[in-house]
Amino acid sequence: xxxxxxxxxxxxxxxxxxxxxxxxxxxxxxxxxxxxxxxxxxxxxxxxxxxxxxxxxxxxxxxxxxxxxxxxxxxxxxxxxxxxxxxxxxxxxxxxxxxxxxxxxxxxxxxxxxxxxxxxxxxxxxxxxxxxxxxxxxxxxxxxxxxxxxxxxxxxxxxxxxxxxxxxxxxxxxxxxxxxxxxxxxxxxxxxxxxxxxxxxxxxxxxxxxxxxxxxxxxxxxx
Amino acid sequence: xxxxxxxxxxxxxxxxxxxxxxxxxxxxxxxxxxxxxxxxxxxxxxxxxxxxxxxxxxxxxxxxxxxxxxxxxxxxxxxxxxxxxxxxxxxxxxxxxxxxxxxxxxxxxxxxxxxxxxxxxxxxxxxxxxxxxxxxxxxxxxxxxxxxxxxxxxxxxxxxxxxxxxxxxxxxxxxxxxxxxxxxxxxxxxxxxxxxxxxxxxxxxxxxxxxxxxxxxxxxxxxxxxxxxxxxxxxxxxxxxxxxxxxxxxxxxxxxxxxxxxxxxxxxxxxxxxxxxxxxxxxxxxxxxxxxxxxxxxxxxxxxxxxxxxxxxx
Numbered sequence: 001x002x003x004x005x006x007x008x009x010x011x012x013x014x015x016x017x018x019x020x021x022x023x024x025x026x027x028x029x030x031x032x033x034x035x036x037x038x039x040x041x042x043x044x045x046x047x048x049x050x051x052x053x054x055x056x057x058x059x060x061x062x063x064x065x066x067x068x069x070x071x072x073x074x075x076x077x078x079x080x081x082x083x084x085x086x087x088x089x090x091x092x093x094x095x096x097x098x099x100x101x102x103x104x105x106x107x108x109x110x111x112x113x114x115x116x117x118x119x120x121x122x123x124x125x126x127x128x129x130x131x132x133x134x135x136x137x138x139x140x141x142x143x144x145x146x147x148x149x150x151x152x153x154x155x156x157x158x159x160x161x162x163x164x165x166x167x168x169x170x171x172x173x174x175x176x177x178x179x180x181x182x183x184x185x186x187x188x189x190x191x192x193x194x195x196x197x198x199x200x201x202x203x204x205x206x207x208x209x210x211x212x213x214x215x216x217x218x219x220x221x222x223x
Numbered sequence: 224x225x226x227x228x229x230x231x232x233x234x235x236x237x238x239x240x241x242x243x244x245x246x247x248x249x250x251x252x253x254x255x256x257x258x259x260x261x262x263x264x265x266x267x268x269x270x271x272x273x274x275x276x277x278x279x280x281x282x283x284x285x286x287x288x289x290x291x292x293x294x295x296x297x298x299x300x301x302x303x304x305x306x307x308x309x310x311x312x313x314x315x316x317x318x319x320x321x322x323x324x325x326x327x328x329x330x331x332x333x334x335x336x337x338x339x340x341x342x343x344x345x346x347x348x349x350x351x352x353x354x355x356x357x358x359x360x361x362x363x364x365x366x367x368x369x370x371x372x373x374x375x376x377x378x379x380x381x382x383x384x385x386x387x388x389x390x391x392x393x394x395x396x397x398x399x400x401x402x403x404x405x406x407x408x409x410x411x412x413x414x415x416x417x418x419x420x421x422x423x424x425x426x427x428x429x430x431x432x433x434x435x436x437x438x439x440x441x442x443x444x445x446x447x448x449x450x451x452x453x454x455x456x457x458x459x460x461x462x463x464x465x466x467x468x469x470x471x472x473x474x475x476x477x478x479x480x481x482x483x484x485x486x487x488x489x490x491x492x493x494x495x496x497x498x499x500x501x502x503x504x505x506x507x508x509x510x511x512x513x514x515x516x517x518x519x520x521x522x523x524x525x526x527x528x529x530x531x532x533x534x535x536x537x
Contacts, residue, residue, distance in 0.1 A: 009496055028381055033343035038380035040450070047452040051459055052497050064381070123345045123378060 001119075002030040002092045003126045004037060004112040012045070012088065013052055015109040019086040024049070024111070025077070025099065026064030027091035035124055036112050037090030039064035045090070045111060068095025074102045081106060134208060135200045140192045142183030147200075149176035155197040229284040229325040231277055233317035240314070241275050243307045244268070250311065253300035255418045255442055256332070259390035264291050267301035267311045274318050286329045289322045293331025294388050296444045297370040297476075298418045319367045332388045333369035334376060336362040339383035346375035346384055351477040372477040373448030392444045398456050404439040405460040412438040412528055413457040414466045414521060417446055417479075438466075438525060446470070447479020451486055454504065464503040464528040468517060471508045480508065500531050 016022050024042050032038025042062050049060055061084060065073045068091035081087070086107045089096040093114040100108040116128035133147045137155060147153045151161075151169045158177030161168030167175045184190045211219050250267040251257055257266035264273070270292050276282030292315060301311045322328050333354075336346075340362055347355045347362065354368035355375060373392065375384045386393065391400075404410045443449055446469030457465050467487050469480040484506060491501040507520040 009493065028339070028341055032341045032380040035343075035345065035378075035380050038341065039339070039382045040380045043382070044451045047455045047459065048493060051455060120344070123348045 001033055001117070002094075003034045003115045003118045003128075004031045004092050005115055006036050006041065006045075006090075006112050007110065009048060009052075012109070012111050013049065016049070016058065016086055016088060017053065019058060019107075021059045021061070021084045021086075022049075023061045023063065023077075023081070023084040023087045025068070025087055025089050025091070026062075027066075027068045027089075027095050028064050029067045029069075031090060031092055031095075031112060032064075033120070034126055037092075041090055045088070067091075068099050071098070071102065074099060077103070132208070133200055137197050140195055140197070141180045142187060142189075144176060144180050144183055146176045146180065149174070149179070155200060225324075226326050227324045229321065229327060231321055233320040234274060234278055234314070237274070237314050237317065238278055240309055241271060241278065244271050244275075244305075244309050245307055246272070247306050249304045249306050250301035253298075253304045255296055255298065255392075255444070256294050256390050265294065265390075267305075270295075270315060270318075271309070271311060274314060277318070277321075284322070284325070284327050286327045289327045290329045290331050290388065292318045292322070293329060293333060293366055294390065295371065296332060296390075296392075296418060297372075298444075300418075316367060323365075323367050328366060330364065330366060330387050332371040332386050332390060333366050334364050334371065334373070334384050334386050336364070337383050337385065339381045340379075341381050341383070343380060345378045345380065349374055349378050370477070372445045372479060373443075374445070374477050374479060374482065377448045377450050377482060392442070392448070394450065394453055397441055397443070397453060400439070400441055401457050401462075402460050405457060405462050407435070409435065409437050410439065411463040411533075412466060412525060413462055414438050414440045414468065414524075415443050415446070415449055415454075416440045416468045416517070417470060417475075418442045418444055438521065440521075445475065445477050445479035446483030447475070447477050447481075449483055449486060451490065454486060454490055458503075458534060461534055463531065463533055464505070464524065466521065466524045467504070467506045468509050468520065469506065471510055474511065499534070502527060503531065503534070 024046050026039050026042035027037050042064050046060050046062050063080065065076055067073050068089060081103050086109065087099065088109050088111045089099050090111045091099065096108060096110050117130040117132060118126045118128045121127055128148055130145060131147045138145060146155060146157055150157055151167050151173065152159060154177065158175060162175040162178050165175060165178045167173040181193060184193055246268055248268050254267050263269045273282060273288050273291060277284060282288065295312065295315050297312055299312055305311065342357065342362065344357060347357055351372065351374060352368045352370050354365045356363050371386065389396065401413055446467060449467060454465055454467065467483055469475065469483045472480065487504060487506040490504050494501045494503060505524055509517045509520065
């Protein structure tokens with residue numbers, strides 16, 4: 001899932017202090033699961049802002065929709081949005097942008113910093129696992145992502161900085177390629193470590209786009 | 224799941240113990256469920272009589288009775304107060320066991336999960352009683368294991384966890400009490416007190432004072448279910464301060480004090496950011512039954528609050 005962290009309170013407060021009616025909008029999926037932007041966090045932020053900015057100076061409204069990255073759920077706001085002159089979104093960066101795109105005349109402010117794509121290790125504890133590079137090599141790296149876990153994001157490692165299991169940048173940072181070696185050895189396919197992966201083309205990056213097989217025609221019609 | 228017929232399988236062993244309940248009613252004033260509704264059938268004594276009825280065949284099982292019996296916060300005050308040494312909470316648990324899986328099983332005061340659940344599993348992981356499980360795409364509460372502590376209510380990011388029967392411990396009831404009290408001329412502070420340890424003793428030991436106090440003690444069932452917006456609500460209603468009382472380290476059966484400490488520490492930081500004195504919100508840890516300690520903590524807090532004066536919100 002996408003993991004986010006709430007921004008410092010002062011930063012949020014300063015963004016909206018010039019407005020009169022502000023909607024605090026939560027997202028009920030990834031950011032809710034990582035305890036950053038679901039309805040509970042919306043309520044907490046609402047209480048804090050109401051206390052800090054005075055109930056009479058700014059009117060705050062609250063809502064949490066299923067997902068801010070789906071237009072059908074954003075549509076639920078079509079009638080309500082007119083009551084506000086700004087929106088604080090607690091969704092990830094994608095949700096915030098889709099919200100801003102649907103209501104282009106409304107200033108939209110982020111209440112969270114989108115951190116990474118990661119996993120849930122325990123309540124409130126998350127770890128980054130994927131950089132969404134678009135060229136997944138997990139099949140030959142024993143299910144350990146070198147783009148995320150290696151400081152140099154090496155597709156073909158390790159480098160000379162591997163030091164008894166640690167990375168040269170920090171002894172507490174495990175060397176991804178050391179782990180990959182161990183994992184492949186465990187699975188009896190160590191020879192795969194010497195395979196050469198073609199370099200990922202990081203040049204001239206454009207926003208990613210995915211159309212799943214079978215939906216090409218549908219997309220063409222909508223364009 | 225297959226519905227099984229109601230049998231007093233687990234309750235049978237308590238027959239002779241129930242005979243020793245002399246129905247004195249000493250348990251009444253210690254029970255938070257009874258104190259909320261003032262219904263005999265919600266008191267520990269009432270529960271025992273219903274269980275006696277089920278065992279003797281004089282009462283037929285029903286969801287109504289199951290709801291009454293499953294409404295228990297396991298503070299254990301009734302056990303301590305019982306003049307005949309009956310361990311009422313053990314009997315209640317066995318009654319819940321007998322109701323579980325029958326057509327009469329109901330949640331009572333145990334937690335339920337509504338459709339806003341995002342299946343984040345936070346409640347499953349954090350439940351101190353291992354009462355919550357993810358089964359067939361849904362979070363299910365084990366009505367026997369659940370002790371209605373409310374830790375899951377606080378952790379849920381989508382406000383999907385609630386209790387059908389909350390006996391005044393839900394947010395809206397507590398908010399209502401906060402507002403009503405602070406509207407009064409001398410209403411200054413809200414004290415959140417834990418029912419598991421000292422609050423009932425404290426309450427039963429004082430007569431109605433001549434001048435109403437400047438503070439109100441609200442029973443939350445555990446420090447662990449004190450959500451941040453609830454702790455800030457008094458300030459929105461112009462309270463001068465909020466005191467949170469919870470158990471000493473290691474004493475809370477639900478680790479609710481750990482949660483309360485985290486919340487209060489974060490809110491103290493928040494008050495500082497707001498240029499408000501952080502001491503307007505404080506936490507004290509009081510040992511079980513230490514009513515003198517609780518009172519002196521309140522007095523000290525109020526003394527400091529009176530020095531700070533009213534909250535000056537722009």
